[in-house]
Amino acid sequence: MSTVASFEIHHTAYLGPDGKPLMALPNALADPQTLRALYRDMVLARAFDAKAIALHRSGRLGTYASLLGQEAVGVGIGHVMQTDDVLLPSFREHALQLKRGVRPEEIYLYWGGDERGSAFSGPKEDFPVSATVGGHAPHAAGVALAFKLRDERRVAVCVFGDGATSKGDVYEAMNVAGLWKLPVVFVVTNNQWALSTPRAEQTGAATLAQKSIAAGFEGEQVDGNDVVAVAKVVGDAVAHARAGKGPRLVECLTYRLSDHTTVDDASRYRDEAEVKPWWEKDPIVRVRLYLTATAGWTDEQEKALLEECNALIEQAADAYLATPPQPPETMFDHLYAELPVEIAAQREAMLASIRNQGDG
Amino acid sequence: MSTVASFEIHHTAYLGPDGKPLMALPNALADPQTLRALYRDMVLARAFDAKAIALHRSGRLGTYASLLGQEAVGVGIGHVMQTDDVLLPSFREHALQLKRGVRPEEIYLYWGGDERGSAFSGPKEDFPVSATVGGHAPHAAGVALAFKLRDERRVAVCVFGDGATSKGDVYEAMNVAGLWKLPVVFVVTNNQWALSTPRAEQTGAATLAQKSIAAGFEGEQVDGNDVVAVAKVVGDAVAHARAGKGPRLVECLTYRLSDHTTVDDASRYRDEAEVKPWWEKDPIVRVRLYLTATAGWTDEQEKALLEECNALIEQAADAYLATPPQPPETMFDHLYAELPVEIAAQREAMLASIRNQGDG
Amino acid sequence: MAEHSLLEAVNLALKRAMREDDRVILFGEDVGVGGGVFRATQGLLQSFGPTRVFDTPLAETLIAGMAVGLAVQGFRPVAEIQFMGFIYSTLDQVINHASRLRNRTRGRLTCPMVLRAPYGGGIHAPEHHSESTESLFAHIPGLRVVIPSSPKMAYGLLLSAIRDPDPVVFLEPKRIYRAAKEAFDDDGEGAPLDRCLMRREGGDCTLVSWGASMKETLVAAEELAGQGISTDVIDVCTLKPLDTKTILDSVARTGRLVIVHEAARTAGFGAEIAAGVADAGLYHLRAPIVRVTGYDTVMPLARLERHYMPDAARIRAAVERCIASD
């Protein structure tokens, strides 16, 4: 009996929950400027999230998936992506979309039930969020292949949850990415839950990072509540992919502090005792503690930042609420480049029946 | 950075191509009786295969997928399965089906385009061959779950090719098997080709055995042309599964010496130079050499065996050719337990139009 | 006699089926502790334990394929797909395996499974959560396709679906999960899987629908009655096999047919019904067969969905057109 292959999965963390470094921070991230910026983005994301829930509660937003507790993942990934890279996000990656330049009011619009929310003006080539779990992974392989075929030094970043790792779509996409060494990075936001299904009931694999071994490339695990670790390890993966060396999978260990969505009640299936310790691992608090200790971050600055972010979000919410509705007939206007006559007739019929009902 | 998981893939071989043992044979297989029986099954399978191709050439069998060179895989697996275990075979596992007790004429019937070939009388609970690559893997998970739920010490054995390992279906099935420690063994008959696509273009993974790591269980690699290695390693996996310890994946390294099917011409995409060395690794020859050297296997015995097998196959072919055709209307007779009236009317209509055409 | 919503009826039928036959097992995403996103399986884990009610990994192909394996082994799996928008990953298993295993093996192996899924729009759900693609399944030989439109029917039809020896796709109109309560006994009585239901009788026009659209169809029928137009209203609770006789008999009396469904018009199941009548019932027709359906565009997100789905006014207008046109 001989050994023909062997593999290891590594875990990386820099900032402990208490804000104390577990090891020296990577140079690129040690600089206070940078960390302050990342801190600000996480605070903004949380403000965005709180407002979304408030809008839902007051009946002005549809079902919404909260990112509470996962801010470091999105912000860390966004920090290491270049503008012309392409993001393929899952439906919970608002922090990442914001970091990519999608406007908060556009994200609200999407969750408010308006297609225009996916017509965002910022990162033009980024994909809309994938509401089909894992369905976007094959797209990421296609986007990355496009980059490779055109010999562009761009990277596709595909982000999905722990639940998505059970979908064959994700495996098939990772397999081809590994085969062709595509410039794509897969990131699992392992928030420990897939709706009411805990991570432990999703797979028998010791880590989700090792899913990449089946596809022939490296997987890494990081503390997903440590924005420094996320930025470093995902950053290395992005650089690796950009250099034409192929894909990597990064598993970010974090936690969904909220319900699955605003129409879910996690208390029915999740023990509060499990949630509490994760609050103590808050991705935002640890950076504040670190900045306070090492970069003289003051309460005034903190207060100012919160005000800035809340103001920004309030403006976005107002912009969202002020958006004039799409006329009903627009449901036909982006189906094909040119609407076939048969369907154009249906469009007319719809307008007619709306008119009639207006009348009577 | 800490290591949170590590894995190894092992390769096993007992009998070299020259028939010389690479290490001591496992007791259970060392006994000449046993090896002679396995040898006989491989010879029979090859005779079955040759006849199938002859039948196709003379227009009496449809498109057929040859197992030439892969005899040890099927025979080795069949040897370690118990009668009440359940086999879920791919379309090329004739050797294994024969070993399971499917009659050769039944297999001919299937490839002759007659559904009754899958109504075989032997292993009543075995699945028909899966012509959809990998589509049977989820069924294997279901069968194994049935065993587990009923607390039966039975094992499901799912066999598929190297190409199938790229299908999400297979991954999803392995993942749940690993999660629930289902009594199922997955065997990859890695014959190096998926139609015209070589193994190297199927995945970037160094081995196919490591596909199991993503699913959280062990994978093993064996010399698939060594019936002893196949029987030993698959046998251990079956015992492991039967003991309730969960699934394993066994990759059998073998080679498709034939065209993909009787309507394929491998010379269009495959270099003869690649094929030749594999003939020197013939799974049958090595056992004959071993038996001759260690168990006094004689030319007379060899001759007698070939005659026995050929006679048996000739009988089977005759039985196949003598099978009366299914009447056309039988296409309706196994659709539902009870044929709905609407469809019964279609059955009548079909009979009527056949009658009319008989008339005119 | 207790009153139940359609959702409660589903839960009741599941419970009843599991009590009467321990081969019945239930699985899917979040059906266990979670009790299902709509609570259809609420309490069943508690009543029957984790060997009969369990969550699967997030993998629809697996859910359908595993059900096939379990069914062949003698279980009566009832698998849930969380929303119809995610059912497409099961189609390979449903079409190539579940629907034809009996035929492939000439009856040696059979596949008594039920694939449940909530479907349709109208609850302001997120993207991909409001589809109606029942006609895809109705085209597949070897399947049964069942869609209840009332609590009592949901109860009886689901029981029959679970007891049926062949694969059944059971689609639940989630828009009316909680719409109305209906009184019926939990008596274990199944409903036939091959019969349309006459929901209302009248001589001027035949209205045919199923699922949630029955609601608007019945409202329209009531309003039409107010205008002196009386209608037969037929509920196609079993799309496959289709009970064409009930429809033809009605059209023979009314001479007019209006078909209502929420799915897109083109190649929707309404087409099959119209085609059947245009053959066997043509000489009874006194007016064109009109389909009132969802439009041939993508089901819009929440804000515009109500404009996509047929409403009573559109149905009424169609009937009036039929009446006028002869």
Added chain:
Amino acid sequence: MAEHSLLEAVNLALKRAMREDDRVILFGEDVGVGGGVFRATQGLLQSFGPTRVFDTPLAETLIAGMAVGLAVQGFRPVAEIQFMGFIYSTLDQVINHASRLRNRTRGRLTCPMVLRAPYGGGIHAPEHHSESTESLFAHIPGLRVVIPSSPKMAYGLLLSAIRDPDPVVFLEPKRIYRAAKEAFDDDGEGAPLDRCLMRREGGDCTLVSWGASMKETLVAAEELAGQGISTDVIDVCTLKPLDTKTILDSVARTGRLVIVHEAARTAGFGAEIAAGVADAGLYHLRAPIVRVTGYDTVMPLARLERHYMPDAARIRAAVERCIASD
């Protein structure tokens, strides 16, 4: 003017499209060195190299999903599914993504891709290799569904499909891949993607079909002509969007309609055509609309398949029934 089989026409169109637009790339299982199991892509790897023609791993979901990613990025992917029996794994990608990406993003992202697959029976292929499930795709908003029935049409339609800015499902009737040769120039001229083709004119009955069944339909038309029954024969080469006008105009003249297709009858695409005529064309009808189709059972294995598929005799009988019945 050279003569080409339908198979050669497909190859010719692919080659032409790749020559005129280097965004066109081709992939699937065994399409490269193998040249495709039917040789549809023969020689293209040699002509255009491995960056434009390549084999994928054996994974249909991936093939469709990767095509979406490439299309969004500005390529014109032409993806092959080896047989229609294995296309079901792509449906989630086709329905939830390819067909609606333009709509989901209000035109920000588009998906100009072609999904090619050989389909239908009659070549004594193994299990799962003879299906006709075109109506599944015809129901999906945002898609185009194209089925050629002659070499020249295959050439023109495939060119247009590849040039089209939206996703097209292009189904190739493999039974007639090599059936007949037709002379036409490789002039790069596309055929319209929204027009039925009048294959024959006659006043007594309208015959409608597509794909391989056109062969038997035209044979039947010829035989009927011998009996003094003249028929319009319409080739529905573009199922979606459907050119109802051509069909209605014909029925307006003939008063009779017989629809022929190989797919199972129930919820087959023939139902949509019949339904359309039973609405807009009812008053022209002098006889029931008859469908001559595959039966509502699983396509049998090789030995019985010919009994499943419509033949000229069944078509003739249907037309005679129509003529007789008024």
